[in-house]
Amino acid sequence: MRAVENDFTGRRRVVAEMRAMIARPYREFIAWGTLYDVHNRGEQARKRGQVASSLDDLQNRYLPRSMWLEQGTRKKIEGYMEKARTLFEDLSGGVDDLGYARVRSDIVRRVTRELGPLRREVEAALGAELAPPEQSRWRLRRRS
Numbered sequence: 808m809r810a811v812e813n814d815f816t817g818r819r820r821v822v823a824e825m826r827a828m829i830a831r832p833y834r835e836f837i838a839w840g841t842l843y844d845v846h847n848r849g850e851q852a853r854k855r856g857q858v859a860s861s862l863d864d865l866q867n868r869y870l871p872r873s874m875w876l877e878q879g880t881r882k883k884i885e886g887y888m889e890k891a892r893t894l895f896e897d898l899s900g901g902v903d904d905l906g907y908a909r910v911r912s913d914i915v916r917r918v919t920r921e922l923g924p925l926r927r928e929v930e931a932a933l934g935a936e937l938a939p940p941e942q943s944r945w946r947l948r949r950r951s
Contacts (some may be wrong), residue, residue, distance in 0.1 A: 821875040822933045825884065828868055829929050832861040832891050833922060840914030842907075851907050855899065862891055880932040887925045894921060 839854040865888060873881050894917060901910040 818875050819937060821872045822936050825869070825872060825876070826930065826933055828865045829884070829887065829926060829933075832858065832865055833918065833926050835861045836891075836894075836918040836922065837915060840911055840918065842911065845908040845911060848907075851902075855902070858895055862888070862895060865891075876936060877932075880929075880936055883925070883929045883932045887922070887929050890925055891922055894918065 835854070835858040839851075839858050842850060842854055844850060869884060869888065873884075876884070898910060898914050898917065901913065
């Protein structure tokens with residue numbers, strides 16, 4: 808019984824950590840895209856660096872925690888990470904080619920449209936990780 812409690816406690820801790828790690832890149836993307844002073848190159852670089860840092864942190868911290876999660880949840884998290892990395896590379900390339908002022912509105916729009924649904928899927932999968940197991944049907948039958 809104690810092993811089951813420790814397993815559930817470990818899983819709960821990992822799910823809480825993963826939720827925070829998944830939310831951080833999304834928030835950093837939005838902060839990067841809503842920068843008001845479009846001519847402040849130092850602030851642009853800092854916000855872009857924060858996005859990259861949050862993606863690296865997620866990548867590095869995910870693998871040791873993945874053993875606590877179900878395969879379906881792992882696949883969703885890995886899909887989210889891959890999409891976030893691809894989106895960051897695309898948007899960074901756009902900023903380098905066209906300038907921040909021209910790409911700024913695309914950042915928030917694309918992140919919301921492309922990464923938002925994946926983030927919600929991951930959140931739902933992480934929530935399901937903590938759901939109690941369903942009772943088997945034979946226990947639900949009544950004796951007559």
